[in-house]
Amino acid sequence: MKKSQKIKIHLAFSNPAFELWFLLHFEEMKKDAPIKSPKSKYQDSQELKCRLKKHIPDYNESLNLYPQIKDSTKSAISRAKRLFEEYEEPNIYRLVKTENNPLTGVYKLVEEIIDY
Numbered sequence: 001m002k003k004s005q006k007i008k009i010h011l012a013f014s015n016p017a018f019e020l021w022f023l024l025h026f027e028e029m030k031k032d033a034p035i036k037s038p039k040s041k042y043q044d045s046q047e048l049k050c051r052l053k054k055h056i057p058d059y060n061e062s063l064n065l066y067p068q069i070k071d072s073t074k075s076a077i078s079r080a081k082r083l084f085e086e087y088e089e090p091n092i093y094r095l096v097k098t099e100n101n102p103l104t105g106v107y108k109l110v111e112e113i114i115d116y
Helices: 002-006 019-023 045-053 066-085 091-096 106-115
Strands: none
Touching: 019 045, 019 066, 019 106, 066 106
């Protein structure tokens, strides 16, 4: 991670999984409501996918979601920013701590693409 900062590569972490970014197109998320499986004390990406399927019943990892989420991208960015600000660590370190769940920095990448 430090090497990526030195050579100006920006990383887009998402905890517990990338699907959190998709879910933020439909739901507000809070720091005090981690994504955890009822069967496990650990963060669970399967639980996240189950929640996403409530909004996109045919969701799978190869599905092109863009048509279904494009109109709510600004809302997802706003939700991700609010969630990001709930954590106290300096910017980049918020994203790599496994206990920071849910949390995503994907919105920063999306903002860069939109501004480009």
